[in-house]
Amino acid sequence: MDNKIFNKALTDFMNDFATGDAIRHLADRGFTVPEIKERLDFPASLEHIGSCVWEHFLKTGVICLEDPAGKDTFVRYRTIKETDSFGRISFRQVKEEEKNAPKEYLSCDFGTLIRKEAQKLEGLEQRDLDYLLFLPWPAHTVWHVADERMKRISSFIALKA
Numbered sequence: 001m002d003n004k005i006f007n008k009a010l011t012d013f014m015n016d017f018a019t020g021d022a023i024r025h026l027a028d029r030g031f032t033v034p035e036i037k038e039r040l041d042f043p044a045s046l047e048h049i050g051s052c053v054w055e056h057f058l059k060t061g062v063i064c065l066e067d068p069a070g071k072d073t074f075v076r077y078r079t080i081k082e083t084d085s086f087g088r089i090s091f092r093q094v095k096e097e098e099k100n101a102p103k104e105y106l107s108c109d110f111g112t113l114i115r116k117e118a119q120k121l122e123g124l125e126q127r128d129l130d131y132l133l134f135l136p137w138p139a140h141t142v143w144h145v146a147d148e149r150m151k152r153i154s155s156f157i158a159l160k161a
Contacts, residue, residue, distance in 0.1 A: 023052045125152075
Protein backbone atom coordinates (compact mmCIF):
# COMPACT_ATOMS: atom_id res chain seq x y z
CA MET A 1 0.00 0.00 0.00
CA ASP A 2 2.77 2.47 0.91
CA ASN A 3 4.51 1.67 -2.36
CA LYS A 4 1.42 2.73 -4.34
CA ILE A 5 1.22 6.03 -2.49
CA PHE A 6 4.91 6.71 -3.07
CA ASN A 7 4.66 5.79 -6.76
CA LYS A 8 1.65 8.08 -7.23
CA ALA A 9 3.44 10.95 -5.48
CA LEU A 10 6.54 10.39 -7.60
CA THR A 11 4.49 10.26 -10.81
CA ASP A 12 2.63 13.45 -9.86
CA PHE A 13 5.93 15.18 -9.09
CA MET A 14 7.49 14.08 -12.39
CA ASN A 15 4.43 15.16 -14.39
CA ASP A 16 4.33 18.55 -12.67
CA PHE A 17 8.07 19.03 -13.16
CA ALA A 18 7.87 18.08 -16.84
CA THR A 19 4.69 19.89 -17.81
CA GLY A 20 3.32 21.95 -14.91
CA ASP A 21 4.83 25.34 -15.73
CA ALA A 22 4.02 25.02 -19.42
CA ILE A 23 0.42 24.04 -18.67
CA ARG A 24 -0.08 26.95 -16.27
CA HIS A 25 1.54 29.42 -18.69
CA LEU A 26 -0.60 28.29 -21.64
CA ALA A 27 -3.76 28.29 -19.50
CA ASP A 28 -3.04 31.88 -18.48
CA ARG A 29 -2.76 32.77 -22.16
CA GLY A 30 -6.29 31.39 -22.80
CA PHE A 31 -5.51 28.02 -24.40
CA THR A 32 -7.96 25.15 -23.93
CA VAL A 33 -6.89 21.74 -22.59
CA PRO A 34 -6.66 20.10 -26.07
CA GLU A 35 -4.68 23.09 -27.39
CA ILE A 36 -2.29 22.83 -24.44
CA LYS A 37 -1.81 19.10 -25.11
CA GLU A 38 -0.80 19.87 -28.73
CA ARG A 39 1.85 22.35 -27.58
CA LEU A 40 3.53 20.26 -24.87
CA ASP A 41 6.92 18.68 -25.52
CA PHE A 42 6.31 16.01 -22.87
CA PRO A 43 3.28 13.70 -23.19
CA ALA A 44 0.46 14.29 -20.72
CA SER A 45 -3.11 13.04 -20.58
CA LEU A 46 -6.05 15.37 -21.08
CA GLU A 47 -7.21 14.52 -17.55
CA HIS A 48 -3.84 15.53 -16.06
CA ILE A 49 -3.80 18.77 -18.02
CA GLY A 50 -7.41 19.55 -17.06
CA SER A 51 -6.79 18.97 -13.35
CA CYS A 52 -3.57 21.02 -13.47
CA VAL A 53 -5.42 23.92 -15.14
CA TRP A 54 -8.28 23.60 -12.62
CA GLU A 55 -5.92 23.73 -9.62
CA HIS A 56 -4.08 26.68 -11.13
CA PHE A 57 -7.32 28.58 -11.70
CA LEU A 58 -8.39 27.91 -8.10
CA LYS A 59 -5.04 29.15 -6.74
CA THR A 60 -4.98 32.29 -8.88
CA GLY A 61 -8.62 33.24 -8.28
CA VAL A 62 -9.86 32.69 -11.84
CA ILE A 63 -12.32 30.18 -10.36
CA CYS A 64 -13.73 30.41 -6.83
CA LEU A 65 -15.65 27.65 -5.07
CA GLU A 66 -17.42 30.20 -2.85
CA ASP A 67 -19.17 33.39 -3.90
CA PRO A 68 -16.51 36.14 -3.90
CA ALA A 69 -19.11 38.93 -3.75
CA GLY A 70 -19.19 40.70 -0.43
CA LYS A 71 -15.83 39.35 0.66
CA ASP A 72 -13.47 42.07 1.72
CA THR A 73 -10.32 40.07 0.90
CA PHE A 74 -9.13 38.09 -2.08
CA VAL A 75 -6.57 35.29 -1.56
CA ARG A 76 -3.80 34.77 -4.11
CA TYR A 77 -0.81 32.42 -3.96
CA ARG A 78 2.66 33.43 -5.14
CA THR A 79 5.88 31.39 -5.35
CA ILE A 80 9.01 32.97 -3.89
CA LYS A 81 12.57 31.91 -4.72
CA GLU A 82 14.92 32.02 -1.74
CA THR A 83 18.69 31.52 -1.53
CA ASP A 84 20.33 30.65 1.80
CA SER A 85 23.82 31.64 2.96
CA PHE A 86 25.30 28.52 1.31
CA GLY A 87 23.80 29.38 -2.09
CA ARG A 88 21.11 26.69 -1.96
CA ILE A 89 17.95 27.67 -3.77
CA SER A 90 14.49 26.80 -2.49
CA PHE A 91 10.97 27.81 -3.41
CA ARG A 92 8.18 28.66 -1.05
CA GLN A 93 4.51 29.32 -1.74
CA VAL A 94 3.16 32.40 0.00
CA LYS A 95 -0.48 33.22 0.58
CA GLU A 96 -1.29 36.88 -0.08
CA GLU A 97 -4.52 38.64 0.75
CA GLU A 98 -5.67 41.66 -1.21
CA LYS A 99 -8.41 44.01 -0.10
CA ASN A 100 -11.54 44.03 -2.26
CA ALA A 101 -11.59 41.40 -4.97
CA PRO A 102 -10.40 43.20 -8.10
CA LYS A 103 -12.42 41.14 -10.55
CA GLU A 104 -15.99 40.68 -11.65
CA TYR A 105 -17.25 37.09 -11.40
CA LEU A 106 -20.03 35.11 -13.07
CA SER A 107 -21.73 32.25 -11.27
CA CYS A 108 -21.80 29.09 -13.34
CA ASP A 109 -23.09 25.58 -12.90
CA PHE A 110 -21.33 23.89 -15.81
CA GLY A 111 -20.86 20.60 -13.93
CA THR A 112 -24.61 20.05 -13.75
CA LEU A 113 -25.19 21.47 -17.22
CA ILE A 114 -22.67 19.11 -18.84
CA ARG A 115 -24.04 16.07 -16.97
CA LYS A 116 -27.78 16.74 -17.36
CA GLU A 117 -28.45 19.30 -20.12
CA ALA A 118 -25.59 18.88 -22.61
CA GLN A 119 -27.95 19.70 -25.51
CA LYS A 120 -27.83 23.36 -24.43
CA LEU A 121 -24.17 23.36 -25.49
CA GLU A 122 -24.90 22.37 -29.09
CA GLY A 123 -23.83 25.14 -31.45
CA LEU A 124 -21.22 26.55 -29.08
CA GLU A 125 -17.88 27.43 -30.71
CA GLN A 126 -15.45 24.48 -30.53
CA ARG A 127 -12.87 26.37 -28.42
CA ASP A 128 -15.53 27.34 -25.88
CA LEU A 129 -16.94 23.81 -25.85
CA ASP A 130 -13.44 22.38 -25.29
CA TYR A 131 -12.93 24.82 -22.43
CA LEU A 132 -16.06 23.51 -20.72
CA LEU A 133 -15.71 19.80 -21.46
CA PHE A 134 -12.08 19.28 -20.43
CA LEU A 135 -12.12 20.97 -17.02
CA PRO A 136 -13.36 18.98 -14.00
CA TRP A 137 -16.36 21.15 -13.12
CA PRO A 138 -18.03 20.10 -9.85
CA ALA A 139 -21.76 19.40 -9.73
CA HIS A 140 -22.46 22.66 -7.91
CA THR A 141 -22.17 26.39 -8.58
CA VAL A 142 -18.71 27.94 -8.88
CA TRP A 143 -17.69 31.50 -9.75
CA HIS A 144 -15.49 32.28 -12.74
CA VAL A 145 -13.82 35.57 -13.65
CA ALA A 146 -16.05 37.40 -16.11
CA ASP A 147 -13.61 37.39 -19.02
CA GLU A 148 -14.62 37.53 -22.68
CA ARG A 149 -14.86 33.73 -23.00
CA MET A 150 -17.16 33.36 -19.98
CA LYS A 151 -19.36 36.24 -21.08
CA ARG A 152 -19.68 34.66 -24.54
CA ILE A 153 -20.48 31.20 -23.09
CA SER A 154 -22.97 32.60 -20.56
CA SER A 155 -24.83 34.65 -23.16
CA PHE A 156 -24.96 31.63 -25.51
CA ILE A 157 -26.41 29.41 -22.76
CA ALA A 158 -28.89 32.14 -21.74
CA LEU A 159 -30.15 32.30 -25.32
CA LYS A 160 -30.69 28.52 -25.31
CA ALA A 161 -32.73 28.63 -22.09
